[in-house]
Amino acid sequence: MDVIIGIDVGNSTTEVAIAEITRTGEPNFLVSGMAETTGIKGTAENVRGVKTAIFAALEKMGRKGIVIQKMFLNNATPVIADFAMDTITETIVTDSTMIGHNPGTPGGHGIGIGYTFDLRSPPGNGKDLIAVIPGSVPFLDAAAELNRLDDAGYRVYGAIVQNDEGTLINNRLKREMPIVDEVEQIEKAPLGMLCAVEVAAPGYGVEALSDPYGIAGIFKLGVEDIGYCRHIAKALIGNRSAVVIRTPEGAISERVIPAGSVGIAGSRFTESVAVDAGADRIMRAVEAVGRVEDVTGEPGTNIGGMIERIKVGMAKQADIKKDEIRISDLFAVDTRTAVRVQGGLAGEHVMESGVGVAAMVHADHMFMDKVAAALGEEFKAPVRASGVEAEMALLGALTTPGTALPLVVVDVGAGSADAALMKEDGSVKSVHLAGAGDLITMLIDAELNIGSFAAAERIKRYPLAHVDSLYRIRYENGEARFLEDACEPRYYGRTVTVPENGPPEVVNCDFSMEKIRVVRQEAKKKVLLGNVFRALEKLDVGKDDCKGVILVGGSFLDFEGSRFVTQALAEKKLSAGKGNIRSVEGPRNAVATGLILRYAELLNGMVKHGNRT
Ligand code: ADP
Ligand code: MG
Numbered sequence: 001m002d003v004i005i006g007i008d009v010g011n012s013t014t015e016v017a018i019a020e021i022t023r024t025g026e027p028n029f030l031v032s033g034m035a036e037t038t039g040i041k042g043t044a045e046n047v048r049g050v051k052t053a054i055f056a057a058l059e060k061m062g063r064k065g066i067v068i069q070k071m072f073l074n075n076a077t078p079v080i081a082d083f084a085m086d087t088i089t090e091t092i093v094t095d096s097t098m099i100g101h102n103p104g105t106p107g108g109h110g111i112g113i114g115y116t117f118d119l120r121s122p123p124g125n126g127k128d129l130i131a132v133i134p135g136s137v138p139f140l141d142a143a144a145e146l147n148r149l150d151d152a153g154y155r156v157y158g159a160i161v162q163n164d165e166g167t168l169i170n171n172r173l174k175r176e177m178p179i180v181d182e183v184e185q186i187e188k189a190p191l192g193m194l195c196a197v198e199v200a201a202p203g204y205g206v207e208a209l210s211d212p213y214g215i216a217g218i219f220k221l222g223v224e225d226i227g228y229c230r231h232i233a234k235a236l237i238g239n240r241s242a243v244v245i246r247t248p249e250g251a252i253s254e255r256v257i258p259a260g261s262v263g264i265a266g267s268r269f270t271e272s273v274a275v276d277a278g279a280d281r282i283m284r285a286v287e288a289v290g291r292v293e294d295v296t297g298e299p300g301t302n303i304g305g306m307i308e309r310i311k312v313g314m315a316k317q318a319d320i321k322k323d324e325i326r327i328s329d330l331f332a333v334d335t336r337t338a339v340r341v342q343g344g345l346a347g348e349h350v351m352e353s354g355v356g357v358a359a360m361v362h363a364d365h366m367f368m369d370k371v372a373a374a375l376g377e378e379f380k381a382p383v384r385a386s387g388v389e390a391e392m393a394l395l396g397a398l399t400t401p402g403t404a405l406p407l408v409v410v411d412v413g414a415g416s417a418d419a420a421l422m423k424e425d426g427s428v429k430s431v432h433l434a435g436a437g438d439l440i441t442m443l444i445d446a447e448l449n450i451g452s453f454a455a456a457e458r459i460k461r462y463p464l465a466h467v468d469s470l471y472r473i474r475y476e477n478g479e480a481r482f483l484e485d486a487c488e489p490r491y492y493g494r495t496v497t498v499p500e501n502g503p504p505e506v507v508n509c510d511f512s513m514e515k516i517r518v519v520r521q522e523a524k525k526k527v528l529l530g531n532v533f534r535a536l537e538k539l540d541v542g543k544d545d546c547k548g549v550i551l552v553g554g555s556f557l558d559f560e561g562s563r564f565v566t567q568a569l570a571e572k573k574l575s576a577g578k579g580n581i582r583s584v585e586g587p588r589n590a591v592a593t594g595l596i597l598r599y600a601e602l603l604n605g606m607v608k609h610g611n612r613t
Contacts, residue, residue, distance in 0.1 A: 002067050003030065006595030007050055008074045008392075009371060011041050012414040012437075013554055014049040017592035018057050027600040029582055032589050033057030040317050044374040051378065068381040072595040073372050074392060075385045104493075106241040107170030107179030111198040111208050112158025113218055116191050116245060119145055119159075123192075128155050130195045133169075134186055135162035143172035150175055158197030160243055162186040180241045194219060195245040202240075209233070209242040219246045235350040259355075260301020264330065266290040275303045275355055279332040282355075283530075286330055287537070295327040295359060303355075310359045318361070329360045331435030331534075333526045338449030349449060349510075356443055360416055360434035390420035390430035392594030397550040398422075399582045399593060404547050408539060409579070410532055411590065412436045412555035419535035421546065431538045433531050437555040443523035448509050448516060458505060459520055462497040463559065465504065466513045473504075476517050524561050529568050532576075541574075549576035556587040 004027075006017040014037045019027040035052035039045025058066060114128035119137060123129075133142050142161070146169070149156055159179045161169065166181030178199035183189070196218045198206045208214035212229035215221070221229060236242045259275035262282060266289025273285045286292060297307035307327075315322040333356045338349040368385040376383040390411065397409040405426075410419045414437045420430035437460075445456035464476040470486040475498070495513040496504035509516060532549070549569060556562045562578040569576040579587045 001065060002069045004069050004596060004599060005054065005071045006592035006599075007053075007071060007375075008389075008589075008591035008595070009037055009041055009046050009050065009368070010413050010554075010591075011416075012037055014038075014046065014053045015589050015592045016050070016053045016057055017589055017596055018054070018061070019596045021600060021603065025600060025604045027596050029593070029596070031057045031060045032585060032592065033060070034588065042318075042368060042371060044370050046371045047374045047378055050371075050375060068379055070599070071375060071379065071381055071383040072387070072599055073368050073375065073383055073385040074389050074591050074595065075368055075387055103164065103166065103180065103182035103241060105164070105167045106181060106199045107159075107161075107166035107168075108173075108176045109199045109201050110178050111196060112178050113194070113196045114155070114157045116160075116189060116193050116195045118191055122149060122154065125152070125154055128157055130197055131156050131159040132186060132189050132191065133159055133161045133163075139163070139165040139168040140172070143169045146177075147172075147174050158195075160186065160189060160195075160197060178241070180243050183243075190245055190247050193245050193247050195243060197241075197243050199241040205238050205240060206236060206242045209244055210237040210239070215244060218244075260298035260303040262298070262303050262307070262330075263296040264289050265293045265295070267293060275301075279334040279355055282330070282332040282357075286332075287534075292328055292330065293326060295330045303357075306357060307359070310357075314359075314361050325361050327359045328362045329432065329434040331358045331433065331439070331527075331531065332356070333435075333439070333443065333530065335443055335447055337446045354446070356439065356446070358415075358435035358439045360432065362432075387595055387598055388428075388430060389591055390418045390432070391422075391428050392598065393418065393552060393590040394420045394422050394428065395594035395597045396581050396590030396592070397552055397579045397594075399597075400550055400579045401583055402548075403550060406546050408536065408541055408546050408549045409590070410535055410549060410551055411553040412528065412531065412551070413553045414438045414555075417531040417535065417553075419532075419539060421539040421541060423545070429539055431535055433534055433538075435527050435531055436553075440523045440527045440555070443526065444520055447519045447523070448511055450509055455508065458497050458499075459507060459509075459516060460524075461558070462499045464495055464507070464513050464517055465498050466495050467491040467493065467504075476513060521560065521564075524558065525564050528555065528561050528565055532565050532569070536574075546574060549574055550579045551576060552579040552581070552587040552590040554588070562587075 001020055003018050003020050008015045014035050015032065017029060017032045019029045022028050033053040033056035035049045035056060037046060038049035112130060114130040116130050116132050117123050119131045119133045119142060131146060146156060156177065158177050159169070160183050161179055161181040162183055164182050166179040170176060170179050178197045180197055180199065196209060198209045200206050208218060210233050212226055212233045215229040215232055216226060232244055261272045261274045263270060263272045264285050268290030271285040271289055273282050295307060297304035311322050311325045314325050335354045335356050336351045337354045339352045340349055372383040372385045393411045394407065394409045397403065398407065405422055405424045408419060408421045410417060417433045417436050418430065420428055422428045441453060441456045441460050444450070444459050445453055450456045466474045467487060468474050470489065470492055471483050472480060473483060474480045491504065491506065495507045495516060497507060498504045507516065551562050551565060556578050566576050579590060581589045581593050
């Protein structure tokens with residue numbers, strides 16, 4: 001059988017569609033296939049991924065005697081997308097003054113205030129005290145010593161423990177007290193200083209120590225110190241337990257890092273925006289300057305470094321000189337990142353504000369020619385690199401049942417969001433925007449302080465659940481399920497992601513399931529809604545110009561992403577929904593399908609869409 005193959009090499013996924021052309025000239029789609037893109041898009045290395053995808057497809061067909069007549073390759077919009085993020089504020093603790101962290105099992109509850117002392121050498125009697133218990137003291141000895149001090153009339157009101165033994169100690173005390181444990185660097189805790197230890201009841205957060213006025217009250221600080229209190233409170237909010245030690249020199253400050261300004265050169269004019277004015281302000285400038293011609297960051301500042309990193313990375317990918325890189329779109333979002341507090345005692349983190357940016361370049365040279373040549377060699381068949389990607393995506397999207405012109409298609413992949421509008425007369429307008437699936441993952445990674453792109457990717461893709469007990473799992477939507485067999489103990493008390501197929505995976509992150517969910521959803525809304533709205537604006541889509549917005553690309557495989565867009569556009573009286581290419585592919589395979597449809601159209605001399613813009 002003679003077949004033709006449509007091939008879409010994306011930054012992350014290679015998709016193919018295989019069809020035969022029937023005697024009437026119509027394409028008859030046989031199968032499709034998919035593989036991870038190998039090498040950087042636009043290099044001969046892509047051939048390996050294409051082969052895998054084609055063989056995967058042919059395998060499904062199980063037919064021998066296939067003759068490849070022609071292959072069509074997406075003439076990839078030559079864009080390379082990259083992203084970076086950085087903080088613009090930084091909290092510094094000079095001289096150890098606070099410990100605010102969430103040990104799994106603090107002891108006791110309530111607040112204790114007193115002067116710190118080393119449990120191994122109790123001071124004279126008379127003061128209110130807080131015991132500092134280094135890791136070398138076994139919990140049995142620690143509890144015995146605290147009980148002995150109690151009998152001797154000492155007033156010990158709380159304890160700070162290096163080991164994870166808060167509960168073990170507390171269970172053996174005659175009189176309960178708040179105990180904060182797992183304090184890694186306990187040797188840095190100053191002795192003889194006024195200290196407050198607070199442990200909240202399960203399910204609650206510390207109260208006095210997460211409130212500037214609470215802290216001021218405990219340490220008898222005046223109005224001139226309220227700034228100091230505010231910084232501490234900020235770092236302790238949401239913790240179940242916390243310690244604050246006030247040393248005479250102790251200081252804590254928030255430094256605003258010179259974030260610098262970003263310069264956006266456009267076809268109309270050039271504008272410079274201070275990064276700490278926020279993402280909205282930056283995006284307004286991006287819209288205002290006309291077609292973006294380049295973006296620069298102020299040298300010696302964070303944004304300067306970010307833009308530089310992006311350009312260097314892109315130059316390497318595209319194998320062109322850094323100076324020749326011109327950024328053609330910038331997408332900025334506000335974020336909060338968990339940053340380790342400098343000078344903290346127990347790996348404390350504080351949420352600093354930051355900006356994430358994604359940028360995109362149009363490289364001039366034709367990307368896919370090399371791939372086409374290598375493919376032709378490999379398969380001994382003619383290969384044509386043809387068709388603007390966004391237009392092909394449109395043709396493919398039109399095979400979704402219920403669609404009609406005028407139609408907008410938004411293809412959100414890993415690095416870029418490509419959108420196109422096709423009017424009834426067949427004219428097409430398209431735009432390419434920076435900021436897509438990778439940016440969502442990066443935001444999740446940063447805001448939850450995950451430290452692993454792969455782990456953040458799992459959080460993005462799958463719903464969450466909490467393993468309440470060995471026999472009970474509670475899903476993020478409130479559903480609970482009892483397990484017939486006890487789950488593995490490593491899941492106990494943990495938040496997990498639940499892929500549809502495959503075992504749950506523990507999320508390594510200190511935040512609650514509810515918080516993780518909020519961060520995940522916000523990241524998706526920022527990027528997906530942000531870029532869908534931007535696309536509609538740039539394509540100049542009015543209510544009457546559009547019967548629907550079809551969402552395609554890997555990022556709309558998301559279990560909730562397309563719903564966010566559908567809801568937001570419904571408010572604007574636009575119907576939007578996930579594509580279902582050829583009624584069977586879901587939001588996948590639009591470009592590969594479009595390539596084949598275009599060929600059939602040309603074959604039949606039915607080129608309806610003459611006047612493209
Ligand atoms: P490209 O066209 O750039 O090769 P794709 O269309 O394959 O990209 O989309 C890749 C993006 O889709 C990645 O950011 C990936 O995280 C995202 N993605 C893939 N599957 C899912 C899923 N099930 N849920 C959410 N995002 C997904
Ligand atoms: Mg794609």
